Amino acid sequence: MSGAPPxxxxxxxxxxxxxxxxxxxxxxxxGIVRREALRWIHQRSRFVSALVxxxxxxxxxxxxxxxxxxxxxxPPYETYIPYEVYIAPGLVAMILLFQGMQxxxxxxxxxxxxxxxxxxxxxxxxxxxxxxKLIAGxxxxxxxxxxxxxIAWFWEIEPPLWGYLSVLPAxxxxxxxxxxxxxxxxSFIRQLENFAGVMNFVIFPMFFASSALxxxxxxxxxxxxxxxxxEANPFSHATxxxxxxxxxxxxxxxxxxxxxxxxxxxxxxxYGYDPGxxxxxxxGGPE
Amino acid sequence: xxxxxxEPALSVADVSHAFGARRxxxxxxxxxxxxxxxxxxxxxxxxxxxxxxxxxxxxxxxxGRISVFGHDISREPSPALARIGVVFxxxxxxxxxxxxxxxxxxxxxxxxxxxxxxxxxxxELERVGLGARxxxxxxxxxxxxxxxxxxxxxxxxxxxxxxxxxxxxxLDMESRAxxxxxxxxxxxxxxxxxxxxxxxxxxxxxxxxxxVLHGGRVLADGPVPSIIRDAGGTTLKAAFDQLVAGTGVRA
Numbered sequence: 001m002s003g004a005p006p007x008x009x010x011x012x013x014x015x016x017x018x019x020x021x022x023x024x025x026x027x028x029x030x031g032i033v034r035r036e037a038l039r040w041i042h043q044r045s046r047f048v049s050a051l052v053x054x055x056x057x058x059x060x061x062x063x064x065x066x067x068x069x070x071x072x073x074x075p076p077y078e079t080y081i082p083y084e085v086y087i088a089p090g091l092v093a094m095i096l097l098f099q100g101m102q103x104x105x106x107x108x109x110x111x112x113x114x115x116x117x118x119x120x121x122x123x124x125x126x127x128x129x130x131x132x133k134l135i136a137g138x139x140x141x142x143x144x145x146x147x148x149x150x151i152a153w154f155w156e157i158e159p160p161l162w163g164y165l166s167v168l169p170a171x172x173x174x175x176x177x178x179x180x181x182x183x184x185x186x187s188f189i190r191q192l193e194n195f196a197g198v199m200n201f202v203i204f205p206m207f208f209a210s211s212a213l214x215x216x217x218x219x220x221x222x223x224x225x226x227x228x229x230x231e232a233n234p235f236s237h238a239t240x241x242x243x244x245x246x247x248x249x250x251x252x253x254x255x256x257x258x259x260x261x262x263x264x265x266x267x268x269x270x271y272g273y274d275p276g277x278x279x280x281x282x283x284g285g286p287e
Numbered sequence: 288x289x290x291x292x293x294e295p296a297l298s299v300a301d302v303s304h305a306f307g308a309r310r311x312x313x314x315x316x317x318x319x320x321x322x323x324x325x326x327x328x329x330x331x332x333x334x335x336x337x338x339x340x341x342x343x344x345x346x347x348x349x350x351g352r353i354s355v356f357g358h359d360i361s362r363e364p365s366p367a368l369a370r371i372g373v374v375f376x377x378x379x380x381x382x383x384x385x386x387x388x389x390x391x392x393x394x395x396x397x398x399x400x401x402x403x404x405x406x407x408x409x410x411e412l413e414r415v416g417l418g419a420r421x422x423x424x425x426x427x428x429x430x431x432x433x434x435x436x437x438x439x440x441x442x443x444x445x446x447x448x449x450x451x452x453x454x455x456x457x458l459d460m461e462s463r464a465x466x467x468x469x470x471x472x473x474x475x476x477x478x479x480x481x482x483x484x485x486x487x488x489x490x491x492x493x494x495x496x497x498x499v500l501h502g503g504r505v506l507a508d509g510p511v512p513s514i515i516r517d518a519g520g521t522t523l524k525a526a527f528d529q530l531v532a533g534t535g536v537r538a
Contacts, residue, residue, distance in 0.1 A: 025398065027395050028398050031394070031396060035388075043383070117375055118396070120345055121343045123364070123397060
């Protein structure tokens with residue numbers, strides 16, 4: 001336990017004087033992504049449930065509603081499609097939504113357990129740390145989405161092969177937007193127990209009031225108000241972005257809406273985690 | 288070759304902080320020089336953790352000024368935080384990850400290259416006697432061993448100021464003695480400035496400096512023998528009791 005070199009070296013001090021370099025940002029991002037991946041691998045139940053959830057919808061719900069909900073020919077589809085094919089992009093978006101909320105939950109958990117402090121005392125800027133955390137969560141959710149799409153092939157969800165490639169940017173953009181929403185929620189939620197409220201007030205309304213399970217023209221026939229709520233729901237646009245991208249097309253309106261919501265959520269998240277202005281400063285005392 | 292900066296390692300000047308109507312810190316001020324081992328002594332609720340949160344930028348320092356080697360934590364957080372190593376009151380190890388994975392994660396948060404981090408991890412783990420446990424999951428370690436890993440982690444990026452918030456809470460006598468001796472040695476050999484927060488008075492030895500914090504205010508600051516003499520006590524415990532009784536404030 002002795003004989004080690006002195007740790008206050010000139011090299012380390014020299015690095016600090018020069019300031020943060022791009023390579024240090026890259027290493028930090030790499031470390032955060034690696035940790036998220038390791039946690040995901042270790043938490044197998046989380047991985048299995050993330051996969052089983054959409055498969056249950058596909059195998060049971062879609063089979064049951066196949067003959068109840070008629071789907072006419074709507075873009076990007078060029079022919080009549082089975083209901084399973086219609087809801088598959090929505091279920092992919094659902095994976096991204098749950099992963100975003102899961103990341104939010106783990107942020108709240110980390111804050112309660114204290115490990116959030118470790119992240120926040122990094123010398124890298126806070127906006128970068130939050131963005132890195134977001135990107136790490138999105139990478140995990142994209143892997144889950146591809147595993148789901150591979151299994152969904154057996155339910156005749158067979159988009160063109162190049163669709164699997166063209167959907168990647170859509171998954172990234174939608175994942176970032178839903179992950180950023182999770183970050184905002186995690187900065188607003190005071191305690192872990194309040195997370196049940198997120199399920200009731202965020203996940204379920206977002207999922208059901210969207211184009212994930214039924215085309216919006218169906219909703220319009222039932223209620224014009226609900227139709228506009230669905231249209232304003234960013235999750236609808238995330239779903240449509242993925243749906244079109246899976247068939248090699250770009251839904252520019254959805255891409256714009258998803259990007260706008262992403263920027264808005266990121267600004268709110270950085271605000272929420274700012275020690276001077278955000279909610280952390282206004283909490284009742286030391287965490 | 289050792290780097291010896293001329294600035295104070297830590298300067299806290301006139302710092303106040305409140306949570307709503309409750310004032311947690313009131314015009315707190317002190318300074319640490321490189322090589323100082325200073326015990327921040329206070330009962331639970333005295334404001335120690337709030338002070339640590341302000342020094343590390345977790346809370347915004349709205350009133351007063353905190354600087355680390357001349358870098359203001361509010362205006363220049365990056366160079367200030369790059370010089371600080373922290374051992375938090377709560378354990379912040381990821382129990383599902385191995386010891387080494389936990390330490391590499393910390394190194395990456397400071398932007399360290401993997402090869403440089405590997406070398407520093409090997410040195411610091413060896414120094415706390417846990418080199419052979421680096422591939423074990425953190426969950427498999429005892430409470431004392433986890434604390435040692437957290438101390439090693441706090442030193443990986445070569446900090447020049449080390450903050451420890453109640454590092455010995457819940458540890459047995461042997462682990463406490465090891466941590467204390469190890470940190471004291473770092474001060475002497477490497478001129479590391481250390482702020483060691485505790486409510487255990489015996490952790491402030493006669494050769495240490497101490498800051499007595501109570502009800503968010505600094506009641507005494509200086510070498511332990513001076514504090515004892517000025518308070519008119521015979522031991523630090525007696526001096527502490529007298530200082531606290533004089534305020535009429537319960538923590």
